[in-house]
Amino acid sequence: MGYLYEKSIHLYDMKLLAGKDGLDHPAEWIHMIESSESASFLHGNEVVFLTGLLYQGERWILEYARRLKERHCAGLVINVGPYIKKIPPSVISYCDAEQFPLFLLPWEVHLVDITRYLCRFIINEEKKKESVLNYLQQLLIVPHESQAPCLALEHSGFCVEGAFRACIIRETHTDKDHDAIMALLKLWKSQLLIFTYHQDIVILLSHMAFQDIKQFAEDVYHLMKDKHIAVSISIGSEIHHISQLYVTYMQASSIQILAKGQQPPVVYYDNMGLYKLLLNGTPPSILQHFYEDTLGPLRAYDETHQSHLMETLRYYLEHDCSIKETAAHEVVHRNTILYKFNKIDQILGTSVYSEENKLAMMMAFKIKDLF
Known part of the structure; x- marks a missing residue:
């Protein structure tokens, strides 16, 4: 908005009366609206011109300004x-209090x-x-x-140095085309740098704290969910x-493959832990x-005997290898857990108490999540 104002000061004698702190607001189009009721048709980021043809006094124009701000x-x-x-x-x-730019324009213009x-x-x-967007x-x-x-x-005019992340939005189980989703996102936040690459919709996030990024991703998910569009969202690490x-x-x-198991289906590379090693170019056949x-062998035993030793082992590994917590989770005596671990040792031919084996088993469970 400030850019358009600078271009109009001298040529058209436009004056800023209030809302100086809101001049950084993006301006995307021009509209002429004479009644506050018509404001409901606006999408946002419009510069509105008013002649006052229907002007009815101070309360009327104050309500008019409020509707535009809303x-x-x-x-x-x-x-x-x-x-x-x-x-x-x-x-x-x-307008000053709400940081909403208000300008005066002479009638002669x-x-x-x-x-x-x-x-x-x-x-x-x-x-x-x-x-x-084309260069990106x-x-x-x-x-x-x-x-x-x-x-x-x-x-x-794009600053190539900074703090950037790629956010990928991928459709799941819907027939919505990319254009429809991108139009929805632009209507929601018009200044997004958003483009398509292969089957992905890519948003460039810049200079955002991680907590703000998490809020943004969850907002996008709920925006899509409200429109009955199923998506998964993933965000890479920060580059400079x-x-x-x-x-x-x-x-x-x-x-992206890990997002399907999350609720909401949003994942962040920064939070991936061991997955970073597993996903760093290792062929799927090796994993x-x-x-x-x-x-x-343990999976095969569970399938044959309708047991749940895999679940017990994973819970144990993901909860600091605590026998007490595992027993409490399964509502059994700790000796029952010790018996299960002895059975697991027999099936796998290894010890669940070995630190090296624990790491290998945890990595194997992480691999299971990928396929």
Whole structure:
């Protein structure tokens, strides 16, 4: 919004009356609305022009400003003249308090001229954003040739150094196309840097604390759920130069398989622990062979005897190898757990108490989650 204001100060004598702290709000289009009821049709980030044709006094215009603020508009431009001769102090105070930019425009200015002028800048900014998205796509398509896209990004005003993460959204069990999902996301947060790559929708997250990233991912999931769109979401680790976008993308892509077992289906590479080793380029056939060697006989025994030794062993390993906790979880005496462990030792031909064996078994369970 501030950029459009700077372009209009001298040419059209537009003045900022209130809401200076909200000038960083994105402005995406121009609308002329004469009644507050029409504000319900706005999507957000619009700059609204008002001549006051239906002006009914101070309370009316204060309610008008409130409705625009509720719709997350970028700002209000009041064309002062025969209908609105002076902007009430209460409106100025409200816009200052709410950080909602309020501008005054002389009646002599032709609205068709200034709106066309501002729309040209908005369209140019949209084209620049599309170029940025194309260059980000190139960084994934040809990651070993990152120099040219990075230079182009810098030329477009994009800061290539910072804190970035790739967020992948992947559809599950729905027939929604990517365009519909992307349109929904842009309507929700218009400034998202979002594009498609293969079967994925990719969002570039930048300069966000990890807690904010978690909230963002969960918000996206619930937004999709409310529209009956099933998705899984994964987020890679932080990179500090955009040339490394492929790294954080591949991390997010590699853990997508783990999202299916989560509720909500959202996973973060930073929280993967042992999975990072398992997903770091090891062929699936080798991982499956390791799982079969380590836990295959125990799985086969459970299937044949309808027992649950695998569940007992996993709970034990995931709870600090505490026999007491495992017994309490299964509501049995600790001697029953010791008997089960003795049986597991016989089946696997190894000891569940060996530190090396514990690590191997835990890795085998992690591998089981992947397939």
